[in-house]
Amino acid sequence: MIRKVKGTRDILPPESRLWAAVEAEARRIFGGLGYEEIRLPLLEPTELFVRGVGEGTDIVTKEMYTFADRKGRSLTLRPEGTAGVARAFIEDGLAQRPQPQRLYYIGPMFRYEKMQRGRYRQFGQIGIELLGAATPSADVEVLLALHEFLAALGFDDLIIMLNNLGDPEDRPRFVARLKEELAPHKHELCRDCQRRWDENPLRILDCKVDTCHAIVAETTPIADIVSGEARAHVETVAAGLDALGIPVQPAPRLVRGLDYYLRTVFEVVSPQLGEGTVICGGGRYDRLISDLGGPPVPGIGFAIGEDRLVDVLPQTFRDRILGTRPVVILPLAAEATAPAFDCARNLTGHGIEVRIEVTGRSLRAGLKWATKLGARAAVILGPDEIAAGTATLRDLDRGEQEEVSLEKLPAVLMQDGPEVPSRRLP
RNA sequence: GUGGGCGUAGCUCAGCUGGUAGAGCACAGGAUUGUGGCUCCUGUGGCCGUGGGUUCGAGUCCCAUCGCCCACCCCA
Numbered sequence: 001m002i003r004k005v006k007g008t009r010d011i012l013p014p015e016s017r018l019w020a021a022v023e024a025e026a027r028r029i030f031g032g033l034g035y036e037e038i039r040l041p042l043l044e045p046t047e048l049f050v051r052g053v054g055e056g057t058d059i060v061t062k063e064m065y066t067f068a069d070r071k072g073r074s075l076t077l078r079p080e081g082t083a084g085v086a087r088a089f090i091e092d093g094l095a096q097r098p099q100p101q102r103l104y105y106i107g108p109m110f111r112y113e114k115m116q117r118g119r120y121r122q123f124g125q126i127g128i129e130l131l132g133a134a135t136p137s138a139d140v141e142v143l144l145a146l147h148e149f150l151a152a153l154g155f156d157d158l159i160i161m162l163n164n165l166g167d168p169e170d171r172p173r174f175v176a177r178l179k180e181e182l183a184p185h186k187h188e189l190c191r192d193c194q195r196r197w198d199e200n201p202l203r204i205l206d207c208k209v210d211t212c213h214a215i216v217a218e219t220t221p222i223a224d225i226v227s228g229e230a231r232a233h234v235e236t237v238a239a240g241l242d243a244l245g246i247p248v249q250p251a252p253r254l255v256r257g258l259d260y261y262l263r264t265v266f267e268v269v270s271p272q273l274g275e276g277t278v279i280c281g282g283g284r285y286d287r288l289i290s291d292l293g294g295p296p297v298p299g300i301g302f303a304i305g306e307d308r309l310v311d312v313l314p315q316t317f318r319d320r321i322l323g324t325r326p327v328v329i330l331p332l333a334a335e336a337t338a339p340a341f342d343c344a345r346n347l348t349g350h351g352i353e354v355r356i357e358v359t360g361r362s363l364r365a366g367l368k369w370a371t372k373l374g375a376r377a378a379v380i381l382g383p384d385e386i387a388a389g390t391a392t393l394r395d396l397d398r399g400e401q402e403e404v405s406l407e408k409l410p411a412v413l414m415q416d417g418p419e420v421p422s423r424r425l426p
Numbered sequence: 427g428u429g430g431g432c433g434u435a436g437c438u439c440a441g442c443u444g445g446u447a448g449a450g451c452a453c454a455g456g457a458u459u460g461u462g463g464c465u466c467c468u469g470u471g472g473c474c475g476u477g478g479g480u481u482c483g484a485g486u487c488c489c490a491u492c493g494c495c496c497a498c499c500c501c502a
Contacts, residue, residue: 001475003493058500062427080502109502114427116496123502192499203500257501267502278502305502332460365455367462372453375462382460396462 007113007121014322018310019124021321022153023106026126029149033141035102035128040084042108046074052083052292054259056200063111065121077110080258081127081303082285083292089131090294100132106306118277124306127282134286134298136236139264140244142300143237146268146280147246149304154314158279161251162241162266164234166226168287174225175201185215205253221252230263237264260285264300270312279312280304326353327413328370332363332382340381343391343406347379350410354379370396377413 004010011019027037046066053059065077078084085103088094094101106126115121128145130138143160150158166174178201182189186197193204193212205216223231241248248266256265265283269275282302290296327347331340344354355373357366363380370378380392380401391409394401404412 006493063500111501113500114498116498119501125502127502276501281502303502308502330460362455363460364462369462371462378462380460384460392460394461399462401461 005121007115009120009122015310017321018313018318019306021317022306022310022313023126025152026104026106026149029152030104030128030145033102033145033148035104035145038085038088038103038105039107040078040081040088040105042078042110043075044078044084044087046076048083048087048292049076049079052086052260052288053080057257057259059111059257063113065110065112079111080109081105081107081125082129082258082260082288082299082301085129085131085301086285086289086292086294086299089289089297090292094131095295095297100130100138102128102130104128118273118305118308118311120307125303126306126309127301127303129299129301131289131299132297133300136233136240138298139233139237139284139300140240142282142302143241143246143248143266144244146282146302146304150268153309154317156314157271158268159271160246160248160266160268161254162234162238162248162264163251163254164223164226164231165255165262165265165283166222167230167262170222170226170230171202174222177225178202178204178219181219182215188215202255203257205255216253223250223252226263234264256281256283260288260291262286266302268304270308272312273308277308278305279308324353325374325376326355327377327379328366328373328375329354329356329379330361330363330366330370330381331357332380333386335383336381336386339386339406340379343379343381343409346406347410347413350414352410352413367394367396379409 046064049064050060055061059079064079066074067076069075085105089101104127107124108122109125110122112121113119128142130142147160165171179197182204186194189197189204189212190207193207196203196207204212205219207213207216223234238248238250251267254265254267256267261283263284263286266281267278268280270277270279273279280302282300284298284300286296286298288299329340329344329347331337340356344356347354355370355375357369361369363382367378375396377396378394380394382392385391385403388403390403390405392401393404393409393412
């Protein structure tokens with residue numbers, strides 16, 4: 001048997017419906033705020049990510065799907081979306097269009113990692129990027145878009161965590177200060193943090209080990225050390241969000257794994273998955289485009305992990321999407337075939353979801369089949385009905401049925417709306 | 427990359443100290459002619475992950491290998 005590549009997965013119906021619905025909501029919400037879709041290659045030159053994401057990051061050092069093509073060029077399956085957007089911004093001259101540029105993307109990313117729950121080698125991301133605006137308002141807008149999207153999906157327990165990473169110039173100063181404050185407790189830190197001490201001191205901040213957590217809690221937050229301008233920037237963002245009633249939790253220890261972030265950084269976590277499994281991550285990246293050889297255009301954006309999002313989707317949303325019930329059409333004779341399809345065309349034209357029996361089942365078997373599908377009604381078309389130009393419409397919940405002329409069928413079925421939510425489906 | 431658990435039907439699993447494979451669910455059909463849900467009957471479906479070894483004989487014992495899952499790490 002040929003099996004799927006490790007870390008990839010098959011998304012089957014009905015779960016695929018949830019994905020489609022989530023994406024539809026994203027297009028609706030982000031589109032409403034002026035964001036337009038950008039579709040980019042899954043394959044990029046390796047150098048893009050080395051320079052964009054950062055040479056020392058875990059993503060670049062050990063998580064990239066990199067290989068040589070037939071002419072020996074090093075290519076990489078994109079591990080994230082922002083670098084590609086920045087590349088396109090430069091290459092396609094998006095700076096020549098009205099600024100700022102509002103873009104969103106939906107699609108798979110690839111990281112060569114050992115997988116576990118909520119972590120795959122191919123995973124879906126939905127992200128937006130706002131390019132060409134450096135103001136706190138830009139940040140507020142992006143967070144607003146995020147919040148609106150999550151709200152549209154019915155989430156009410158997700159937490160947006162916000163921190164200020166300062167400007168790159170602040171970084172050495174902060175690292176020095178951190179090490180200074182941590183030095184007395186250095187030997188108390190966990191083994192991983194001992195390693196991080198030299199490799200990536202900032203990562204000690206969001207260590208989940210209790211003892212480390214306690215030690216780190218005593219250190220001075222980055223936000224208190226960053227320079228005046230960067231500090232004011234994020235404080236203004238926080239105030240802006242507060243004014244909109246968007247709840248944000250300050251996260252002084254929040255650090256992100258990609259090098260290009262500065263100032264505003266944020267993550268969304270779910271109480272269900274715990275803080276270890278981030279659903280959305282984002283932040284400001286004012287140097288990225290210039291670092292890649294483009295103009296000095298600031299940017300901010302985020303990426304939502306679609307797999308994880310679908311995993312914790314509120315029950316109300318799941319029910320709304322999965323709970324639709326079709327109308328089954330059962331032709332009982334050869335001469336009923338054409339009328340059955342005609343009827344299907346008629347009903348679908350009214351937004352009624354149908355399912356036509358095409359395997360030649362008996363009426364009895366057809367009704368069993370309809371029940372298994374969770375159909376709300378069956379349209380029975382036998383010789384008698386065809387002769388009379390009618391259909392027998394059977395309500396599968398009440399077990400009652402009536403003769404309805406084919407023309408009136410849509411109207412009768414529409415009395416309860418085109419789709420009637422069913423009892424809860426798995 | 428490190429550590430642990432598990433591979434028998436589409437799914438969940440049983441199969442004792444070795445004797446050539448089972449259940450439930452699911453799927454398909456039927457139980458009076460054109461009427462579902464409950465019940466009953468029948469059927470489809472497995473080279474027991476793969477390869478090798480021990481043995482008269484391996485789902486069962488041994489070795490290897492592949493795959494899956496969980497945790498760490500990191501992230502979406």
